[in-house]
Amino acid sequence: xxxxxxxxxxxxxxxxxxxxxxxxxxxxxxxxxxxxxxxxxxxxxxxxxxxxxxxxxxxxxxxxxxxxxxxxxxxxxxxxxxxxxxxxxxxxxxxxxxxxxxxxxxxxxxxxxxxxxxxxxxxxxxxxxxxxxxxxxxxxxxxxxxxxxxxxxxxxxxxxxxxxxxxxxxxxxxxxxxxxxxxxxxxxxxxxxxxxxxxxxxxxxxxxxxxxxxxxxxxxxxxxxxxxxxxxxxxxxxxxxxxxxxxxxxxxxxxxxxxxxxxxxxxxxxxxxxxxxxxxxxxxxxxxxxxxxxxxxxxxxxxxxxxxxxxxxxxxxxxxxxxxxxxxxxxxxxxxxxxxxxxxxxxxxxxxxxxxxxxxxxxxxxxxxxxxxxxxxxxxxxxxxxxxxxxxxxxxxxxxxxxxxxxxxxxxxxxxxxxxxxxxxxxxxxxxxxxxxxxxxxxxxxxxxxxxxxxxxxxxxxxxxxxxxxxxxxxxxxxxxxxxxxxxxxxxxxxxxxxxxxxxxxxxxxxxxxxxxxxxxxxxxxxxxxxxxxxxxxxxxxxxxxxxxxxxxxxxxxxxxxxxxxxxxxxxxxxxxxxxxxxxxxxxxxxxxxxxxxxxxxxxxxxxxxxxxxxxxxxxxxxxxxxxxxxxxxxxxxxxxxxxxxxxxxxxxxxxxxxxxxxxxxxxxxxxxxxxxxxxxxxxxxxxxxxxxxxxxxxxxxxxxxxxxxxxxxxxxx
Numbered sequence: 001x002x003x004x005x006x007x008x009x010x011x012x013x014x015x016x017x018x019x020x021x022x023x024x025x026x027x028x029x030x031x032x033x034x035x036x037x038x039x040x041x042x043x044x045x046x047x048x049x050x051x052x053x054x055x056x057x058x059x060x061x062x063x064x065x066x067x068x069x070x071x072x073x074x075x076x077x078x079x080x081x082x083x084x085x086x087x088x089x090x091x092x093x094x095x096x097x098x099x100x101x102x103x104x105x106x107x108x109x110x111x112x113x114x115x116x117x118x119x120x121x122x123x124x125x126x127x128x129x130x131x132x133x134x135x136x137x138x139x140x141x142x143x144x145x146x147x148x149x150x151x152x153x154x155x156x157x158x159x160x161x162x163x164x165x166x167x168x169x170x171x172x173x174x175x176x177x178x179x180x181x182x183x184x185x186x187x188x189x190x191x192x193x194x195x196x197x198x199x200x201x202x203x204x205x206x207x208x209x210x211x212x213x214x215x216x217x218x219x220x221x222x223x224x225x226x227x228x229x230x231x232x233x234x235x236x237x238x239x240x241x242x243x244x245x246x247x248x249x250x251x252x253x254x255x256x257x258x259x260x261x262x263x264x265x266x267x268x269x270x271x272x273x274x275x276x277x278x279x280x281x282x283x284x285x286x287x288x289x290x291x292x293x294x295x296x297x298x299x300x301x302x303x304x305x306x307x308x309x310x311x312x313x314x315x316x317x318x319x320x321x322x323x324x325x326x327x328x329x330x331x332x333x334x335x336x337x338x339x340x341x342x343x344x345x346x347x348x349x350x351x352x353x354x355x356x357x358x359x360x361x362x363x364x365x366x367x368x369x370x371x372x373x374x375x376x377x378x379x380x381x382x383x384x385x386x387x388x389x390x391x392x393x394x395x396x397x398x399x400x401x402x403x404x405x406x407x408x409x410x411x412x413x414x415x416x417x418x419x420x421x422x423x424x425x426x427x428x429x430x431x432x433x434x435x436x437x438x439x440x441x442x443x444x445x446x447x448x449x450x451x452x453x454x455x456x457x458x459x460x461x462x463x464x465x466x467x468x469x470x471x472x473x474x475x476x477x478x479x480x481x482x483x484x485x486x487x488x489x490x491x492x493x494x495x496x497x498x499x500x501x502x503x504x505x506x507x508x509x510x511x512x513x514x515x516x517x518x519x520x521x522x523x524x525x526x527x528x529x530x531x532x533x534x535x536x537x538x539x540x541x542x543x544x545x546x547x548x549x550x551x552x553x554x555x556x557x558x559x560x561x562x563x564x565x566x567x568x569x570x571x572x573x574x575x576x577x578x579x580x581x582x583x584x585x586x587x588x589x590x591x592x593x594x595x596x597x598x599x600x601x602x603x604x605x606x607x608x609x610x611x612x613x614x615x616x617x618x619x620x621x622x623x624x625x626x627x628x629x630x631x632x633x634x635x636x637x638x639x640x641x642x643x644x645x646x647x648x649x650x651x652x653x654x655x656x657x658x659x660x661x662x663x664x665x666x667x668x669x670x671x672x673x674x675x676x677x678x679x680x681x682x683x684x685x686x687x688x689x690x691x692x693x694x695x696x697x698x699x700x701x702x703x704x705x706x707x708x709x710x711x712x713x714x715x716x717x718x
Contacts, residue, residue, distance in 0.1 A: 056424045056464035057478050058513040058533045060084065060139040066637075067131050069675055069684035071174040071182060071711040074126040074134065076690075078157070080619045080641060082584035083141055083533065083568035087614070087699040088127075091209035091706050092180055093238030093269055096127060101141050101535045102564035102588035103154020104613065107484055107507065107543070111148060111158040113296075116382060119314040119360045120242075121290025123267030126157070128240045130203040132170050132184045132715075135162045142511040142535055143462055143478040146409035146426035147364055149380030151460075153484030153507050153539070164188060169718045176688075176711030179208035197259070199246040209236035211706040213277070214696055216332040231332045235282045236272040241265065257298040265290045271344060275547045275554045277703050281343045282330035288320040306368035316358040325349040325392055345553065351392040356488065359383045372415035380407045386492050399437040401502075403488055406431040420468045424478075430458040432485045436502045445493075445500040458483040458506065472518040480511045490543060490556040498545075499555040505541040512536040525576030532569035535588075539564065544610065560594040562610060578625050585618040592652075604654040611653070614664075616646035634678035643669045650702065667697045684715040 060081045067077050075096055079086040085104075088096040098108050110117040110126065117124060138158040148156060167189050174182040185202040210232045217226045241264075248259030271284040294314040302309040324344045328336040342349050359381065366376040383404040390396040411426035435453045462480030469475070484507040493500040515533035522528065542562035545554050566588030573581040590610040597603050609615065621641040629636040650662040673688040687710070691697065694708040 056422045056466040056476055057143050057145065058141040058476070058515055058535070060141065062137045062139070064131060064134045064136055066675070068134070068170075069172070069677065069713070069715045070673060070686040071176060071180075071688055071713040072131070074129055074131055074137070074159070078126065078137060078139065080582075080584075080621060080643070081139055082531070082570040082619075083586045084139060085586070085614050085617055085645070088705065089699060089703050090236065090272065091178060091211060091233075091238075092205060092207035093127060093209070093240060093267075096125070098126075098157070099613065100139065100155035101533075101537070101568065101586075102566055102590045102613075102615070103142075103537060103539075107152065107154035109144075109148070109150045109152035109156045111150075111156060113161055114148065114158065114310070114364075115294070115312055115314060115362060116150075116360055117159070119294070119316050119358060120263060120292055121265040121267075121288065121316060122318050122320060122356060123240065123288040123290060124242065124265050126159075128203070128205050128242070128267075129159065130184045130186065130201060130242065132172060133161050133186050133201055134159055136160050141533065142513050142537065143464060143480040143482075145424070146411040146428060147376060147378050149362060149364075149378045149407045149409055149428075151405065151407060151428075151430055151483055151485045153482050153509050153511075154537070170715070172684075172713060172715035174711060174713030177709035178211050178706065179206075180709075180711070181206045182713075195249055195252075197248055197250060199244075199259075201242070201244040201246075201263075203240075203242040205238070205240045207238050209233055209238060209272075209706075211709070213332055213704055214707075216277070218331045218333045219335065229333070233272055234332075234334045235270045235330075237268070237270045239266075239268040255297060255299050257296070260295045261293070263292045263294075265292075273703065274344065280330040280332055282334065282336060283326040283328065284343045285323045286320065287323075288318065290316060290318040292316045302365075308366045310362075310364040312360075312362045314358075314360040316356075316360075318354075318356040318358065320354045320356070322350070322352045322354075325351055349392050350390055350396070352396075353389045353391065355385065355387040357385045372419075374413045376411045376413070378407075378409045378411070381405070382407075384488050386488055400435075401437050401488075401492055402433070402435040403491065404433040405485060406433075422466045424464045426462055428460040428483075430460065430483050430485065432456045432458070432506070434491075445502055456506075458508075462511075470518075472520055474517055475515070476517070477512075477514045479513075480509075482509045482511055483507070484509070484543075486543065486556070493555075499553055501556050504543060504556060505558050507539055507541050507543055509537055509539040525574075527574050528571065530569070530571045532567065534567045535565065537562075537564040545612075559592060559610075561592070562590060563593050564588055564590040566615075580623045581621070583618070583620045585616075587616050589615065605652045608653045609649070611649050611651050612664075614645050614648050618644045629676070631678045633680060634676065635681075637675040638672075639674070640670070640672045642671075643667070645669075662702065664698045664702055668693070668695055669697055670695075682717055684713075684717070686713045686715075687711070688713075 062077060062081065064077060075086050075088065078084055083101045085099040086096055088094050097104050100108055112120065138160065140156045142155055144150060144152055144156040150156060169187045171185045183204045187200055189198045212230055212232055214230045215228050216231055218229055218231065220227050244261055244263035246259050246261035248257065249255065250257050267288040269286045271281045271286060273279055273281060292314060294312065296312040299309050301307065324342045326343055327339050327341060328343060329339045330336045341347055361381040364376060364378045366374055368374050386401040388399045407428060407430055409426055409428040411424065414423040433455045460481050460483045462478065464478035466474060466476035486504040486506060489498065491500060491502050491504055513533060513535050515531065517531040519527060519529040539562045540560065542559040543556050544559055545556050547554055568584065568586035570582065570584035590613060592605045592608050592610065594603050595606050619641065621639065623637055623639040626636040628634060645667040647663055647666045650664065670692040671690045672692050673686060675684065675686045677684040690709045691707055697705040699705055
């Protein structure tokens with residue numbers, strides 16, 4: 001009998017035991033027909049997301065697989081993470097600003113499977129990337145691994161796509177308020193004889209974004225005075241299309257994975273407002289068409305045992321145009337008066353074309369010196385062009401600008417004391433080449449100060465460490481001397497609402513993180529995990545967006561010195577995979593530390609909080625999953641979440657009177673959803689309500705967010 005018990009227990013340890021949550025015993029049947037009752041047996045394993053959180057760096061990790069069956073965009077899911085705040089400028093397809101621990105905008109870099117996301121085209125963002133293809137999201141706060149080869153200053157978002165081994169077909173269609181439609185299709189097929197793997201992806205998003213604008217100013221019927229009304233948005237249509245085909249082979253003698261891909265994306269967007277909603281636009285449009293070809297190669301034991309190679313190359317042809325050829329001034333009821341200047345720039349008519357070819361090459365070569373000791377060498381080339389022409393403005397001189405970055409990094413990772421201590425050390429070399437050809441509005445864009453070619457070199461370095469005292473308590477810390485090179489959007493504008501500033505300097509920052517985390521297993525399927533992280537960012541040449549309110553245009557400028565410090569924390573409770581409760585809160589204090597102006601006078605904004613930036617916010621989420629509702633094997637998941645954002649000023653605290661100063665008010669947003677799936681997850685239906693209480697909410701520069709909205713989605717997964 002003891003022999004049988006040992007055999008059966010061995011089989012269970014190999015995976016033949018599947019834990020049954022909520023049951024007091026587990027039945028095991030052996031090959032000899034005996035059944036044993038193992039009381040209170042529990043098998044647990046940490047998810048990939050949990051293992052990532054427990055690394056040496058400050059990281060947030062999200063499992064996105066459940067989101068694939070809902071109509072939520074990726075931005076909505078990420079916005080609930082501790083230390084993360086996303087501010088959108090409107091409805092579906094609007095531009096957004098993502099903040100990580102007080103650093104935001106272009107200080108954050110975005111990757112798709114380790115490659116820069118904008119390689120898919122300037123129109124592809126977190127907001128319109130097909131959620132169905134995504135497995136998880138990694139959010140690095142402040143310090144990021146050298147393997148990315150990036151010049152991110154505030155952090156990075158790495159989107160990991162699904163890598164299922166089996167063939168499948170995944171189709172979904174959703175419909176919602178404000179004439180919103182979303183359809184996604186992706187699949188995988190492996191030829192039995194050839195072994196070739198094919199992965200097609202198709203995605204389409206459309207919305208009129210005709211949500212209600214509250215308390216906006218329009219002319220009365222006889223046009224003698226202005227009155228306040230609630231009116232729908234009328235010129236904010238958005239359409240995005242994305243298609244990709246990837247083909248390759250896996251698990252061959254010469255490669256672990258070799259794939260080539262081709263993709264195309266198209267974005268059509270009406271321009272409804274300038275940088276502020278007081279500037280109403282009724283005719284201007286933006287269009288983007290992008291093509292991309294790419295290849296990737298992976299091989300373990302490359303050249304020698306213990307060496308691994310990851311290599312990727314990508315070429316993108318990106319053409320966008322901004323149409324601003326109407327001399328009108330619009331009001332929120334759709335009426336207008338003829339004027340003497342264009343809608344966006346309030347100057348002459350323009351039909352501006354932007355060709356932005358991009359070449360990205362990335363190579364990572366790692367080598368295991370010994371167990372627990374790894375070296376890695378990484379190289380990244382990112383070359384972006386910016387050719388501008390205008391088919392309407394004959395006085396415009398065509399330009400040809402080039403931004404090229406070469407980033408080389410060397411890292412050394414350690415795992416000591418049976419994995420209880422992890423250390424990471426790295427050094428990066430940044431080479432930035434800039435060739436400026438444009439000279440439009442030189443006094444505004446800085447083109448009179450910067451001309452021709454210029455190459456600069458910078459060095460960054462850092463380290464991270466994590467020590468596991470016991471399962472309930474671990475400590476980790478990281479430091480980086482970081483360089484962040486301006487991107488084309490900041491240097492060269494976006495062709496519509498953002499002026500160029502070719503004289504921008506790179507941001508340089510000392511980043512510090514210190515955190516605690518742990519997990520308590522309370523028994524009976526009850527677990528509690530927590531994480532808290534303190535941070536300091538000492539930034540020189542801080543890049544921030546400013547608004548020229550007379551023109552409703554934006555421009556990125558340098559602030560000599562900004563210091564950011566803060567803390568974020570999250571606690572998660574789970575019972576048997578059924579009940580999940582999570583809550584997080586974040587606080588950051590970002591201050592202008594430039595004491596004197598260039599003329600030597602005391603700066604009035606010295607120690608002022610950085611304007612137009614939320615600095616305190618919190619999220620809570622509760623979900624419960626029911627099994628076998630109506631149909632055997634079905635699952636019903638109910639979810640509710642709440643977000644609170646403290647009010648913040650739009651401009652510097654020192655400017656104007658506190659009683660009359662413009663500010664974004666405190667916001668309270670509540671969402672609810674239900675997801676029903678059956679037939680082992682093959683069929684899924686979700687119903688969501690965002691802004692359930694129809695609260696009046698704002699974002700960047702008091703741009704109104706949509707009110708209450710309903711969304712319905714059906715997903716088929718075979």
